[in-house]
Amino acid sequence: xxxxxxxxxxxxxxxxxAFGLVEGDSLKEAGAWGVVIGLSLIVLIVVPQIIGIxxxxxxxxxxxxxxxxxxxxxxxxxxxxxxxxxVLQLALA
Numbered sequence: 623x624x625x626x627x628x629x630x631x632x633x634x635x636x637x638x639x640a641f642g643l644v645e646g647d648s649l650k651e652a653g654a655w656g657v658v659i660g661l662s663l664i665v666l667i668v669v670p671q672i673i674g675i676x677x678x679x680x681x682x683x684x685x686x687x688x689x690x691x692x693x694x695x696x697x698x699x700x701x702x703x704x705x706x707x708x709v710l711q712l713a714l715a
Contacts, residue, residue: 623670630663637663648715657712664708671701 641652649656674697682690
């Protein structure tokens, strides 16, 4: 999760520099391409949780019901929080 966040941070910083935005501006201010890049960065941040959900489903199917469910629920909750907070920040900024 930390690696994907750091990569998304640097990619977002590079995108802001490419669009001529300063710190504190939103990618939304760059128009449609800024929104597309912002949504792509959100997907990049959520990739570890998606992998965790897939692994939880696989564990559940292999017989580890408790650990599989815990992995699915925990990763789904984290992914939901990250997506909602990021999309709201992009939409309201």
